[in-house]
Amino acid sequence: METIRRLKGYLEPESITIIGVSTRTGTGTFNIFEVMLNSNYIGRIYPVNPKGTDILGHKTYKSVAEVPEITDLAIISIPREAVLGAVKDCVTKGIKSVVIITQGFADADAAGQTMQQELLHAIRGTGTSIIGPNTLGVVNLRNDYYTSFVNFIKQANDTAVVCQSGIFIAASLDLTAGLGLCIDVGNACDIGFNDALEYFAQDAQTRVVNMHMEGIHGGCRFMEIAALASRRKPLLCYKTGRSEAGARAAGSHSGSLAGEDHVFGAVFRQCGVIRVQDVEDMHYLNKTFLTYPGMSGRRIGVVTISGGAGIATIDACSDQGLEVADLTNETLKILNDVSPDWMNVNNPADIWPAGMSRGYLPIVELSLETVLSDPNVDACICINGGYQDPEDNVLDASDIIKEVARRHMDKPLAVWVAGPSREKYRPLLESSGNVVVYPSPDRAARSLAMLCQYHTEIKNRSVTSPETFTDINTPDVAVIIKQHLDAGPVTVNEPVLEMLSLYGIPAITSRKAANPGEALAAASATGYPVAMKIVSPQISHKSDVGGVCLNIGDAGKLAVAYEDMLQTVKTNAPGASIEGVLIQPYRPGGVEVILGVKQDPEFGPVLVFGLGGIYAELFRDVSFRIAPLSRREALDMIRETKVYKLLSGFRGAAVGDIDAVADCLLRLSQLACDHPEIKELDINPLLVSPQGVLAVDARAVLAS
């Protein structure tokens, strides 16, 4: 609630001090005071300028101290060297909310980074907070209030935006189809991404929340807020800095660490955040969510003026995982009764021949009404022609389409207007707020698919709790870790299998042997056939250097294999010091999977599951989740991969024990959460057979 109260001061201030108002006014001067005066903001504004000259006929103040009241908000827009002083003035005055527009802090050089630290230091313990620096600030179009010095075309809607770039304010009508509330967190030195998200989540009027994210601090809090908020309203995220090159650029733009993109993918999936592909997607997803109250299934009816366009629409639906509705016989009869005898209307319903013989407009109405009333249809895509401007077009069905849509608010009626006059039909069709006009069938299908996913999967998903086990031995694992950590960060192999065992993950027994004699003894104790693996602190991918030999049937073969392996490894890894070999029982068969975990600086342990063995890196058939995991999440993770098909009996193969794999994931999750010194841990392979699972090889990176 503290966050909410704080942000109210930014979003609904009754009075504002503007520090750094230029005496230059008029177009091109980007004078915040002037831009604000020209809005309908009804609060009190106090411009501060050291010269004290009146600006635009308004009294200015030479200093913050001179301002006759303690305003709710201060906006600072002065050279970076002077910002610290202004912040201190605000603190002294008792102003609680400060927006710092100025660039050149953590987004810039080392000096800027130090200056940003000083700002934080200046407000510590004072009750004053900061948005920015390096921001366009805050927008509340419900009150026609904004701190942006760039004037822009404003249209209020029920979206909220948290962003790290002013373009999401300035171009908001393009990017999010309008704007309600916006916080540009900029460098986010104090008020951060999560604060804004928390505010928008609880704001009743906000129906869609958009996030432009370059990076984030406080991953765990983000996940908590997002997981709750996504059940109340759609959260759309446009994550930039996805690519390696983009991540580098993000670092210099807002000082953000863009993080690893697959981690964000896992976070978004886990929290019900819908990932936006690009700014066009963002525009149409906002319109879609603002327009259609719901969608209860994936079955699409297509009503089209053009047969060819209907086929393109079916393709688009298939691409997006939507289904072509199986229209009822009643529907088909109605559609066919009005069509020429030679025609067999189905889905897509090509209404042109019927329209030409019976009149286009009544046929549009009949067809849409029939298809939307069909119990097998969850939504309809209507393709209409925008070949001519509405005033020249006797086929303009805008009013009919709107009216049918109004009668079926439970089923989205999406319109693709094909033709150069689309933008002229848009206001006619969208005026009642029941219909969205899309620029292609693909955009319509993608938008409906996301709408459906939100309403059928995300919104009402059940809350699951992380699963924890009690049959584990935490202290002994701590001891093992401590032993190996004494000499600083280290990569370990053999002790990992023991650690896994202590957490209830079945692991193969290994016997270490430093010479051929010990190897033979170990093998006879283990029982043939055995597998032999090289032991060297420098070698972590053993099979790459010839350090793995499987299915050794007897002592004679073992002796030969031992000599061969040492020879091969010495050739392939000449620098490695070889401590000997491991002897393990050889277990043929079973599907090889990989299980792993890696600490992410923001989100903590990130679990990975996927295809193991030599194909693991080739196909990257993997899924990720953030620990701790619920059992449902663990099973989702498994089902997301293709190797799941192998485990579930692909082409006659024996079925693997999937519950046992989920168990391992959950135990690994717990192991990583309990022991943050485990920076990375991979089990590769974990053998999965109908009888259960077995960790055959594993490695971990430990650090304090």
Added chain:
Amino acid sequence: METIRRLKGYLEPESITIIGVSTRTGTGTFNIFEVMLNSNYIGRIYPVNPKGTDILGHKTYKSVAEVPEITDLAIISIPREAVLGAVKDCVTKGIKSVVIITQGFADADAAGQTMQQELLHAIRGTGTSIIGPNTLGVVNLRNDYYTSFVNFIKQANDTAVVCQSGIFIAASLDLTAGLGLCIDVGNACDIGFNDALEYFAQDAQTRVVNMHMEGIHGGCRFMEIAALASRRKPLLCYKTGRSEAGARAAGSHSGSLAGEDHVFGAVFRQCGVIRVQDVEDMHYLNKTFLTYPGMSGRRIGVVTISGGAGIATIDACSDQGLEVADLTNETLKILNDVSPDWMNVNNPADIWPAGMSRGYLPIVELSLETVLSDPNVDACICINGGYQDPEDNVLDASDIIKEVARRHMDKPLAVWVAGPSREKYRPLLESSGNVVVYPSPDRAARSLAMLCQYHTEIKNRSVTSPETFTDINTPDVAVIIKQHLDAGPVTVNEPVLEMLSLYGIPAITSRKAANPGEALAAASATGYPVAMKIVSPQISHKSDVGGVCLNIGDAGKLAVAYEDMLQTVKTNAPGASIEGVLIQPYRPGGVEVILGVKQDPEFGPVLVFGLGGIYAELFRDVSFRIAPLSRREALDMIRETKVYKLLSGFRGAAVGDIDAVADCLLRLSQLACDHPEIKELDINPLLVSPQGVLAVDARAVLAS
């Protein structure tokens, strides 16, 4: 040349007979004659109507016979039952070119299909040809001539379109950004897709060819024409009926067989056809190719008004395989000299701070000029704000951007105008024809990537010839095929390895054994270790039913394995009749790949290469090409897959003999071309090791 001459009659007619002109005129009547009268078409038009009433003050004729000249073209738009008579009238009159608008032929019921056959019959040997039926006909906007009864907004450009739906005429300004020539082939009963393509390929004024394809007849001719034409101008194809549901719908729309989409993918790749993703893509690719004369590399410089937008653009470039240009020190110095001291400008070049301190417009000019002059830059994406309408925007840099673009026509300057006023900036920026305005960085990057691909890979690609071998034994393969075909279509296993051997593909020797005694004898003749595989005409996926046992080390193990296998197979495939087993030498190691071929009804033998073994169906890591193949195409096919990484020594594995694999593909291509009775043939696996390749198992479907 015959095709060219014929199509000229459709595209440049000097006189037209219109059969079926309604007496009803005015908006909503879709009167072709009226639409044509309102155009600037300068030829002679003769309306035919059996009533003979004058229409719009023009004399009409009661019959084709009455028309006072033999027109170049006739357009028929009357009920389907009357079309045959009208076609015969045209033939009698000596009219060579007929467009049939009427629907209800192969696109409809059985009666319609018969009627379409009758139309063909009526013109056979007469010198008269038909476009349609079920078409909007022909467009030549250079002469303001079109046979469409739908009036539409026309804008001439240098594109040509061959399509199977009138929407590509009616919505052309939207879909292809204008139109030059268009042929809607409709049901394509006579003049087909390939004829139109051939015409557009040789037409000098046509600079971009668009294809809307639901299906095609004459796949080989298509490939010949496309392979040549794509070296002269870009060919863009929007293939619909891609999905299973879409393919079904295409069948009832234009009577097209949509075919298998991966086959079209292979065809397009092989012939240099650029695949269009959706209609938005089509619009921007046309603009891109019409605007930018070339692009010589993938290195992109980004000049941006917004740092955040710049990062999004870098992501978009990375997604599309474009590179972030490494700007020279000279460029960086110029950009940094005008920026605040604290800033470190790079690529993307955020010019806002410089623009604010030095004046935005001169900074735009300096930055664009500098970046486009950089030898490390092949194209530039400029992000400009459309936050306000141009008249309200002192930052409107349209004139500067256009002028800089004009000075660097060798390097595309693409513009993303971010903001709601984008469409108002579009005419300002695009007026000189040197710049395209895109709605997102993703659209800009995708368009530039295709432009680059065309100019660096497709346009100047060398011509390669299919490779053929002489060390093959065609007659013996023919004998084997004949033996097995005696009893009708059949699936065979063992003879396939022999056929492969006869075509020079190394294949494992197999010995068949009907009982344990024969198996032991075969194994001792082969030499241990051996592999044993079940032989049953009902079992083609042997390993699925436990019918494969590898690495059998001695006679004792073979005896046990034999009993086990028969037991297991009888349990798993109770209906199968078991003829015995095959004994083969066991060759461990090597990468398992699959090679195959399948006859496509339109394109002939389609070759497949990819990962083999149990993962083949799971990962579908495969590439396709149409036979016959050149060596370069075979190598391309291999390199397209992920298994190529394994073959080329992924993670320390031994390198496979890739040339030998290419050899097998070429020999398999030749085998399939020589013996069309081979409907399908799979080699799975072909073992690939540094020492060469070996076909271990294979199956084929034979039919006459």
